Amino acid sequence: MNPELNLFLASIEKRAFRMARLATRQDDDALELVQEAMLRLVQQYGGRHSDEWKPLFYRILENCLTDWHRQQQRQRRWMFWRQPLPTDPHQDEADGDMETDHDDGDDLFSRFRSPEQALARERQQHAVLALLEQLPLQQQQCFLLRCWEGLSVQETATALGISDGSVKTHLHRVRQKLERLCADHQYDQEAQHETG
Amino acid sequence: MKPVDPHPHEFEPASAEQLACEALDNSLDQIPDDISARLRQQRLQLQGLDTRPHHKPAAWWIPAGLVASVVMAAAIWLQPTADTTPAAVAVTQPSTSNRLMTGDYDLESSEWLELTQLSDQEWDMLQDLDFVLWLSELPDESLSPAPVADQAG
Numbered sequence: 001m002n003p004e005l006n007l008f009l010a011s012i013e014k015r016a017f018r019m020a021r022l023a024t025r026q027d028d029d030a031l032e033l034v035q036e037a038m039l040r041l042v043q044q045y046g047g048r049h050s051d052e053w054k055p056l057f058y059r060i061l062e063n064c065l066t067d068w069h070r071q072q073q074r075q076r077r078w079m080f081w082r083q084p085l086p087t088d089p090h091q092d093e094a095d096g097d098m099e100t101d102h103d104d105g106d107d108l109f110s111r112f113r114s115p116e117q118a119l120a121r122e123r124q125q126h127a128v129l130a131l132l133e134q135l136p137l138q139q140q141q142c143f144l145l146r147c148w149e150g151l152s153v154q155e156t157a158t159a160l161g162i163s164d165g166s167v168k169t170h171l172h173r174v175r176q177k178l179e180r181l182c183a184d185h186q187y188d189q190e191a192q193h194e195t196g
Numbered sequence: 197m198k199p200v201d202p203h204p205h206e207f208e209p210a211s212a213e214q215l216a217c218e219a220l221d222n223s224l225d226q227i228p229d230d231i232s233a234r235l236r237q238q239r240l241q242l243q244g245l246d247t248r249p250h251h252k253p254a255a256w257w258i259p260a261g262l263v264a265s266v267v268m269a270a271a272i273w274l275q276p277t278a279d280t281t282p283a284a285v286a287v288t289q290p291s292t293s294n295r296l297m298t299g300d301y302d303l304e305s306s307e308w309l310e311l312t313q314l315s316d317q318e319w320d321m322l323q324d325l326d327f328v329l330w331l332s333e334l335p336d337e338s339l340s341p342a343p344v345a346d347q348a349g
Contacts, residue, residue, distance in 0.1 A: 006243060013235045014224050027231060035238045042242050125219035132216060147213055148220050178212030 005046055008053050009038055016061055019144050022133050023065045033068060037061040058145055059159040069137055124185045131181050135174060138162070142170035 013034065020030035037060045045056050132140055138160060145156045146167065157167045314322065 006239065009239050009242070010236075013239060014227055014232070017227065017231065017235055018220060018224055031231065031234055031238070034235065038239065038242055124215060125222060128212075128216045128219045129223060132220075143216070144220070148217050175213060178216055182212045182215060 002046060004050055005042065005053065008050065009041075012054070012057065013038075015149065016057070019141070020061065020065060022129075022140060022144070023137060024068060025133065029068065033061065033064045037064050054149075055151060055155045055159055058149065058151065062141055062145075062159050062161075065137065065141065120185070124182065127181055127185060128178065131177060135177070138166075139170045139174050142167055143174040146171055 016034045016037065017030055020033045021027065024030050024033065037057060040060045041053065041057050045053065048056065132143065135143070141160060142156060145151045145159055146153065151159065153164050153167050157164045160167070311322075
């Protein structure tokens with residue numbers, strides 16, 4: 001494999017896993033999807049110019065995720081007695097650890113005025129991640145590609161196979177939900193201050 | 197006079213979008229080591245692969261070939277069986293001279309034999325019958341009486 005391509009894959013593997021993990025909520029499936037996307041990129045588009053790799057890779061990953069979701073829906077339809085998607089074990093661990101374990105939070109505390117603020121910020125971040133996980137697939141991927149990965153509206157639209165207008169609509173809805181969540185957290189925080 | 201913030205840039209209310217991106221970035225560091233190791237291993241497995249694009253044989257040519265074969269077979273099957281080569285035409289169609297010789301009658305040899313055995317009277321009668329047949333096939337206009345030119349005079 002081209003060393004440049006290897007470097008590219010190394011640079012995006014964790015982000016791709018995070019995206020797939022948010023969409024599937026399962027480590028094994030996320031790993032498998034990332035590997036499949038990487039394999040397809042290497043085999044089919046490895047000879048392309050390096051500028052094209054990122055949008056191509058995310059397009060392949062989106063296709064893999066869409067296929068995975070369709071497959072899950074089919075399985076759920078036929079095996080309706082089975083449980084829905086499992087909850088995120090790492091999320092639960094993180095929520096549990098948040099109260100007691102602050103080993104890696106020293107840096108976080110140093111950036112804020114008080115431990116309360118740092119804790120509030122951390123809680124808010126967990127809530128945001130939980131919200132992103134609950135979003136419909138297309139809204140979620142739209143936000144991740146456009147806002148987190150920094151793809152253009154057009155590249156996002158191409159990766160998701162939708163129009164530019166749909167990308168903007170999805171982004172608007174996600175932003176609304178995020179702002180509502182942040183506002184709720186702010187309100188809770190203020191209420192805690194008043195009672196405290 | 198504006199109060200000076202003793203801790204500038206420490207706690208800025210981030211926008212919801214910024215907060216989400218920050219949360220996602222932080223979550224990358226929280227990926228367990230075993231997952232990171234598996235990701236790395238997966239990537240290393242890909243290193244032995246050829247990066248040239250694989251030109252797989254297009255899957256469409258199989259049904260297309262089948263359809264073409266069926267169409268060709270049907271065309272051959274439904275083709276008219278008459279042999280239209282010039283030689284065949286010459287054999288099957290009598291020449292102009294032959295037609296004149298036979299009088300364009302489509303008669304068998306036995307019928308010709310019977311005709312030769314006819315008496316003169318029977319032959320005349322047959323010719324009359326032939327004349328009647330010819331007359332019946334003429335268009336009606338040709339049977340209208342010719343205009344009489346010298347009726348008055």
